[in-house]
Amino acid sequence: QLRLQESGPGLVKPSETLSLTCSVSGGSISSSKNFWAWLRQPPGKGLEWIGSLYNTVRANYNPSLLSRVSISADTSKNRLSLKLRSVTAADTGDYFCAGGGTNWIDPWGQGTLVTVSS
Amino acid sequence: SYEMTQPPSLSVSPGQTVTITCSGEKLGNKHVCWYQQRSGQSPVLVMYQDKKRPSGIPERFSGSNSGNTAALTINETQAMDEADYYCQAWDSGTVIFGGGTKLTVL
Numbered sequence: 001q002l003r004l005q006e007s008g009p010g011l012v013k014p015s016e017t018l019s020l021t022c023s024v025s026g027g028s029i030s031s032s033k034n035f036w037a038w039l040r041q042p043p044g045k046g047l048e049w050i051g052s053l054y055n056t057v058r059a060n061y062n063p064s065l066l067s068r069v070s071i072s073a074d075t076s077k078n079r080l081s082l083k084l085r086s087v088t089a090a091d092t093g094d095y096f097c098a099g100g101g102t103n104w105i106d107p108w109g110q111g112t113l114v115t116v117s118s
Numbered sequence: 119s120y121e122m123t124q125p126p127s128l129s130v131s132p133g134q135t136v137t138i139t140c141s142g143e144k145l146g147n148k149h150v151c152w153y154q155q156r157s158g159q160s161p162v163l164v165m166y167q168d169k170k171r172p173s174g175i176p177e178r179f180s181g182s183n184s185g186n187t188a189a190l191t192i193n194e195t196q197a198m199d200e201a202d203y204y205c206q207a208w209d210s211g212t213v214i215f216g217g218g219t220k221l222t223v224l
Contacts, residue, residue, distance in 0.1 A: 037213070047153070047161065047204050049213035060211055063119070096160055103208055104151045104166035111160050 004109035022097030033099035140205030
């Protein structure tokens with residue numbers, strides 16, 4: 001069974017870069033899903049898609065984050081990465097990685113809380 | 119940009135039926151998914167491609183999508199169904215979520 005685990009700093013200073021990793025077990029990121037995604041959820045608010053990665057090389061991003069975000073994969077370590085530059089308090093929230101089927105998102109990782117604060 | 123609208127909250131009595139709606143322009147032309155997010159947990163897919171249930175999701179969950187409205191119906195609602203529910207679709211290669219519906223079972 002596919003399992004996803006996010007990891008990274010829980011606290012990031014304003015204007016710095018948020019960097020998270022998603023370790024995938026139970027399957028290869030090169031072949032076990034149609035795509036991989038990062039999503040987030042501000043405290044007490046709804047879900048927001050950050051971006052998706054296809055065939056571990058082609059990324060598609062939320063237009064509202066396009067200028068600040070990058071998603072990549074390390075196939076040798078079977079993990080995904082998320083980088084979000086120039087963060088502000090509005091970037092505080094739970095960050096999830098997930099796998100994707102044809103047009104659905106499943107499974108999701110347990111999420112990791114990132115707080116942007118000085 | 120494309121938007122989908124859900125009622126912010128709904129309540130239902132145990133054993134009753136509840137329908138959560140998701141509205142968007144010509145939403146029936148898109149495939150809609152639904153996610154359940156219990157308090158403190160990550161989202162779980164409960165419906166995909168409008169009306170297909172993933173393995174492990176009870177049969178009392180059903181879905182539909184036509185015109186401008188998609189719906190998730192829960193029959194014989196149980197206390198464990200209390201959660202936030204989100205609809206999701208794709209638009210021009212991007213993932214769109216509805217604002218979420220908080221379902222209270224009381």
